[in-house]
Amino acid sequence: MRLVITLFVLLALAQGQSTTERSAGPETTPAPTTRTSLLRELNSSLQQVVAKVSPAVVQIFVTGYGPIESHGHTDTAHIVRQHAIGAGVIVDPDGYIMTNAHVVEGAQRVRVIVPLSTSTSEFGLQPIHSQQIYDAKVVGRHKQADLALLKIEAKSLPAIRLREFVPVRQGELVFAIGSPEGLRNTVTMGVVSSVARQTELDDPMFYIQTDAPLNPGNSGGALVDIDGNLVGINTLMLSQGGGSEGLGFAIPAAIVKFDYESLRKYGHVQRVAFGARGQSITPTLAAGLGLSRSWGVIISNVAAGGFAHIGGIQVGDIVLAVDSRRIDDFPSFINALYLHHPGEVLRINVLRGAKEVSVVVPVMVHHDKIESLADIPDLQRTLIAELGIFVADIDGKLQHLLHGDDDDSGVLVVADTGSANSIDTGVETGDIIRAINRVPLQSVSQLQATVRQLKPGEPVVLQVERSGKLQYLPFEMD
Structure with missing residues (x-):
């Protein structure tokens, strides 16, 4: 089949060559029988494929x-x-x-x-x-x-x-x-x-x-x-x-x-997880974190006590390969993780700084955990105008409502300004900003001071925790 297509392409090239030659010499007549034969062979091969799979x-x-849209003046749903x-x-x-x-x-x-x-009729009907x-x-x-x-x-x-x-x-x-x-x-x-x-x-x-x-x-x-x-x-x-x-x-x-x-x-499909999260490396993220490459996949979150953590995976690792399959982008990373059943292991090669490290990590059944953040009307909202968000220090009350752990670092995003002039940072309400350009955050005032020192066009990478998982959000200052 592939040979037929190759011959068809070569035939087209040969026609172009014969046209050039005719302009310099006596006119020749192409061989219509050969051309027709090749076309028929190609046509027959395509028909055989369709007949095989159809x-x-x-x-x-x-x-x-199911519901349909109501065209009246009520909100009543019609099933x-x-x-x-x-x-x-x-x-x-x-x-x-x-x-x-x-x-x-x-x-x-x-x-x-x-x-x-x-089989079909002479009119093509089955x-x-x-x-x-x-x-x-x-x-x-x-x-x-x-x-x-x-x-x-x-x-x-x-x-x-x-x-x-x-x-x-x-x-x-x-x-x-x-x-x-x-x-x-x-x-x-x-x-x-x-x-x-x-x-x-x-x-x-x-x-x-x-x-x-x-x-x-x-x-x-x-x-x-x-x-x-x-x-x-x-x-x-x-x-x-x-x-x-x-x-x-x-x-x-x-x-x-x-x-x-x-x-x-x-x-059902048993979704698997290995206790870590990866995301695409962009040029801005690479510049902000000082990475050696501007493409690929970086580990942005490792669950404490999870299999990835026990196996030796660290935040900031760049994934090179999974089960000897090279990882060049996020789709290839997801594909490598997806096609595993619970109880199997992942053999992962990562780049940590300038050193390549190999780890073995088991995969486990993934369980969704629904987390919610209660509305707290008495929070003292503090504006970070450059980023278009309101944030708050994580005190004891917020710490208990968020996760109940002992980590009080970072600041909580409680609202956004909705301003069309603010930078598209990717930050969402409920995110906890843990660090900015690798510098851990302890307070709102620290974030304000850091942002004020940033210049237009300078790359920024926020490390945020969303639904219990860390990830990087890269952008450039306006």
């Missing part, structure tokens, strides 16, 4: 109840019966299907249309009797990854096997198969625009970006390569007008495989 991509009908259409990928011949979690959100009934034959409708059960969902596993009672179904690892490269030819606008088994073609794209900086999820046209209804469908391997599950698109603009995103096959195994075994 039967494993199903259409999903979801019926449920109505709703219908949605998406796609799914058969990943096991015994009836297991992966799709997007948002496709089956709020579902009361889920039905799956499975093609029984790929006869009704060549498809089978099944009721499906939602085995489990993972909202963070936007993946769900369905089960239908069927055997010997065509399936796209989830492989251990299929390398994906930028510029690679891919096919998107789904049901855009309800048009079942629609195929579009494009290339991989990016192999690891985040929709937001430091978002724990990353996607494979493609320019293969995606539209509503493609959600949950397959993105495959020229060998029929699953590249990812199509999940979202970015669009100004609601239609395809060549900005489609798919969940990588490695994450699909990991979630499938967890959902099938447990009914």
Whole structure:
């Protein structure tokens, strides 16, 4: 298949060369038979790929109840019966299907249309009797990854096997198969625009970006390569007008495989944690902390007594590799952590100053901890005008309300000014500012004095604690 495409490109180059030669010599006639033969071979190869994977991509009908917007003058919510259409990928011949979690959100009934034959009429229509409708059960969902596993009672179904690892490269030819606008088994073609794209900086999820046209209804469908391997599950698109603009995103096959195994075994995905938090290194953060590199991932928080702490991870460590896989950016770091089950270990190489250090850290099941900060109306608010925030010293009362520990360092952000002229620092109400440019903070007055000494354009890095975890917030003074 790859040979065919290479020949096709070489043919195009040869045509350009023959055109140049004709201008200097007698006119020659190209060989139309050879060109047509190559085009037919390419066309046949593409058709074979589509014929191989199309039967494993199903259409999903979801019926449920949900709210609609009220156009009256009251705030009364109206709950109505709703219908949605998406796609799914058969990943096991015994009836297991992966799709997007948002496709089956709020579902009361889920039905799956499975093609029984790929034969079509002379007009390209597939006869009704060549498809089978099944009721499906939602085995489990993972909202963070936007993946769900369905089960239908069927055997010997065509399936796209989830492989251990299929390398994906930028510029690679891919096919998107789904049901855009309800048009079942629609195929579009494009290339991989990016192999690891985040929709937001430091978002724990990353996607494979493609320019293969995606539209509503493609959600949950397959993105495959020229060998029929699953590249990812199509999940979202970015669009100004609601239609395809060549900005489609798919969940990588490695994450699909990991979630499938967890959902099938447990009914949910066991999120893992290793007791530390990393974030992207930006040029401003690197300049403010005096780092040796302006890219990669830095450890911004280590939970006291956690596995990372016990293993030797320290705040300020720059992650070089996880399990011998080089870490160049935040998506690769998250991917390395994500694809581990509880009880496994991480072998992490970090740069600490000028020295490379290797540590071994077990991963554990992650438990969400909801923390809240009570409103304290009698706080003496102090303005840091340059940063657009009000802060307060952490006294005994605040210390008890925040965490109940013995750490009274730092200042608490109690409000922001809402001024459009203030610097975008990334600080949020409830944050505790622990340090500024590596200097620990003990009081509001110390923060005020430090900020007053900063010059326009000077890099600043705040170390803040948010929801019990430390992180760096880099910016430049205006």
